[in-house]
Amino acid sequence: MSRGERDAQPMTLKESLENYTVPPLKKLAGLLATNLPTRKADLVSLIQRELENPERLRQLWGQIDTLQQAAVAEAVHTTGNFEADVFRAKYGGAPDWGEKSRYGELKKPSLLCLFIQHGSLMPRDLKRRLQAFVPPPRPPEARAGDEPPATVSQTYNVYDYESRQSKQYTEEVEVVRCETEHAAQHDVHAVLRLIDAGKVRASDRTKRVTAAGAKAITKILKGGDFYPSEEDSDEWTTAPGPLKAFAWPLILQNAGLAELAGTKLQLTSAGKKALLTSPHEVIRKCWTRWLKSTLLDEFNRVHAIKGQTRRRALTPAAGRREVIAKAMRACPTHKWIALDELSRFMRASGFKFEVARDSWALYITDPNYGSLGYEGYGGWHILQERYMMAFLFEYAATLGLVDVAYIHPSGARSDYGRMWGTDDLDCLSRYDGLLYLRVNGLGAWCLGLTQEYTPSPLEKREALKVLPTMEIVATETLPPGDTLILEQFAEQTSDAVWRIDQARLLEAVEQGHATDRMEAFLRARSDSEIPDNVRVFFREAADRASRLADLGAARLIEAQDAALAQLIANDSTLRSLCMLAGERHIVVPEENEAAFRRALHNLGYGLPKRPTSE
Numbered sequence: 001m002s003r004g005e006r007d008a009q010p011m012t013l014k015e016s017l018e019n020y021t022v023p024p025l026k027k028l029a030g031l032l033a034t035n036l037p038t039r040k041a042d043l044v045s046l047i048q049r050e051l052e053n054p055e056r057l058r059q060l061w062g063q064i065d066t067l068q069q070a071a072v073a074e075a076v077h078t079t080g081n082f083e084a085d086v087f088r089a090k091y092g093g094a095p096d097w098g099e100k101s102r103y104g105e106l107k108k109p110s111l112l113c114l115f116i117q118h119g120s121l122m123p124r125d126l127k128r129r130l131q132a133f134v135p136p137p138r139p140p141e142a143r144a145g146d147e148p149p150a151t152v153s154q155t156y157n158v159y160d161y162e163s164r165q166s167k168q169y170t171e172e173v174e175v176v177r178c179e180t181e182h183a184a185q186h187d188v189h190a191v192l193r194l195i196d197a198g199k200v201r202a203s204d205r206t207k208r209v210t211a212a213g214a215k216a217i218t219k220i221l222k223g224g225d226f227y228p229s230e231e232d233s234d235e236w237t238t239a240p241g242p243l244k245a246f247a248w249p250l251i252l253q254n255a256g257l258a259e260l261a262g263t264k265l266q267l268t269s270a271g272k273k274a275l276l277t278s279p280h281e282v283i284r285k286c287w288t289r290w291l292k293s294t295l296l297d298e299f300n301r302v303h304a305i306k307g308q309t310r311r312r313a314l315t316p317a318a319g320r321r322e323v324i325a326k327a328m329r330a331c332p333t334h335k336w337i338a339l340d341e342l343s344r345f346m347r348a349s350g351f352k353f354e355v356a357r358d359s360w361a362l363y364i365t366d367p368n369y370g371s372l373g374y375e376g377y378g379g380w381h382i383l384q385e386r387y388m389m390a391f392l393f394e395y396a397a398t399l400g401l402v403d404v405a406y407i408h409p410s411g412a413r414s415d416y417g418r419m420w421g422t423d424d425l426d427c428l429s430r431y432d433g434l435l436y437l438r439v440n441g442l443g444a445w446c447l448g449l450t451q452e453y454t455p456s457p458l459e460k461r462e463a464l465k466v467l468p469t470m471e472i473v474a475t476e477t478l479p480p481g482d483t484l485i486l487e488q489f490a491e492q493t494s495d496a497v498w499r500i501d502q503a504r505l506l507e508a509v510e511q512g513h514a515t516d517r518m519e520a521f522l523r524a525r526s527d528s529e530i531p532d533n534v535r536v537f538f539r540e541a542a543d544r545a546s547r548l549a550d551l552g553a554a555r556l557i558e559a560q561d562a563a564l565a566q567l568i569a570n571d572s573t574l575r576s577l578c579m580l581a582g583e584r585h586i587v588v589p590e591e592n593e594a595a596f597r598r599a600l601h602n603l604g605y606g607l608p609k610r611p612t613s614e
Contacts, residue, residue: 011123013052033050051126057130060115063111071112072112072116073136074086077136080121082119089345090347096110098110140348142341142345146335148336151172151175151239153171154170155414175407176405181400181481184398185442188252188282189282189511190273196267200264201265208250209363213249214246225242227239227241227408240431250295255286287396292323296317299390301385301390302387303429306367313357314357323351326351327345328401333440339434339435343380343381343384352384355386359373359377365418365580370419370421399451402437402443406434406436411427412435442456461525463475466530468531468534471499473496474498475525488505488508489505489508489564500534502541514542515538519535555593557607560584562584565584566580568600571603574603
């Protein structure tokens with residue numbers, strides 16, 4: 001073992017004790033015996049002798065409380081170091097280290113200080129002895145629930161100019177619950193079509209969508225964006241601005257489905273193929289590519305925190321995304337989890353990451369007074385949690401991997417209130433309102449938790465009446481998610497009535513939506529059995545939609561006469577690259593075009609390029 005490797009090893013019990021001065025050694029020895037020696041070497045020998053005795057070590061272990069035993073178990077079965085922040089996140093508090101003075105000095109240590117020394121270290125030989133009988137700690141769990149609350153209480157500080165005092169008032173705010181799985185599958189194709197129509201512009205420098213482009217995208221999103229447009233916000237509160245409409249152009253460019261031509265986005269060949277691909281397949285590709293993207297650091301959208309543009313101020317975003325994705329894989333699917341709980345679970349499980357290389361480089365309002373390098377300023381809740389919210393809300397939710405429950409960001413969190421320079425801020429980021437999230441069926445598949453995409457299970461609720469006339473009557477107000485599914489195969493004819501439409505149904509099947517899923521939706525929402533003719537209609541539509549297959553794009557070539565067409569179609573080389581269509585027409589699949597032209601030249605014929613229309 002080299003000297004460097006030896007120095008990197010945890011200390012032995014003797015080495016650790018010798019690193020104490022005499023006063024703390026006397027306090028530790030006092031936990032084990034009376035009539036203590038005065039020499040340092042004798043104190044070290046006394047403690048070492050006691051802790052190297054197996055029976056005495058078990059006895060001491062039995063004398064510490066449950067939380068202290070948990071602290072020892074965590075150190076024994078991990079690296080040997082006690083991580084206070086991880087422990088607090090997992091167990092909700094700190095173990096008892098003993099009595100401290102007003103200045104934080106340990107006046108009277110507890111027995112725990114014999115096991116974990118210098119506040120965080122467990123000697124390696126002591127660790128080996130403890131492994132013989134100390135059980136492993138319980139694994140951390142993400143505490144999930146069935147439903148987010150309908151409302152939450154928000155407390156506001158308001159300055160009263162008459163009394164010249166700040167007063168607080170509390171109000172109940174409605175929590176918006178957004179199921180994203182179906183909306184995202186509509187939106188990905190809708191935005192691709194909008195780009196194909198030349199309606200989306202972006203900056204040629206940053207590749208970010210323009211305000212006009214974001215407005216155009218918002219209009220075609222199912223259910224709109226997460227928050228109202230800025231025009232609908234009042235002047236006293238932060239306008240979150242577009243989230244979905246901002247994210248989609250970046251996501252599609254990063255996936256290679258769209259690219260800039262000047263300042264206008266256009267589809268690539270892969271983007272055109274994506275229009276003919278099942279939306280969930282397109283979304284998985286977008287998600288996989290986004291995890292490694294360098295196109296945007298999501299933290300840049302937290303505008304209140306300055307200094308991000310300094311060279312090497314932030315860590316690479318790809319590493320942060322992968323840690324969060326791992327944490328998402330460890331969460332229960334189809335269960336709501338609070339953002340604060342996810343954050344706690346990540347710290348307790350070791351799913352940790354850094355946002356800043358040096359938090360002193362980041363600041364609020366002023367780089368000197370408002371630097372995040374000051375103690376209590378740039379902690380996990382300010383940097384890591386804000387990054388998590390940006391990534392999950394603007395990208396994972398936009399792509400439909402997680403459902404979200406949220407409120408307006410203004411006043412949603414108070415964790416930054418005591419920081420210098422935040423007096424005029426009603427929120428630290430546009431994402432502060434994210435409260436809960438839920439990994440859905442699409443998310444489970446994209447995260448690799450399931451082999452095949454299985455849409456999220458539908459809850460049973462009697463909200464629809466399906467009639468033999470092919471009409472569907474809503475007996476209560478439908479949530480946006482239910483309306484999205486209905487609109488896939490039915491046309492709304494009045495406020496509460498839809499009529500099943502064959503053209504819409506077939507178009508939905510062409511986009512990758514299964515008819516059995518639509519029928520299952522009607523069964524889950526209907527107050528009675530679905531009429532036989534409606535069930536037959538869905539089955540026949542599924543059968544008709546499966547009888548034709550799209551084999552891709554092809555070029556149609558017209559020969560001057562039938563004899564030439566026959567010559568080309570029957571040539572030993574060309575016949576495998578094309579097929580005859582009628583007497584004088586030849587069809588060449590797009591992927592065969594280059595080889596077809598070469599073989600045509602060998603036969604002695606040419607094929608002029610088709611003139612492009614202005």
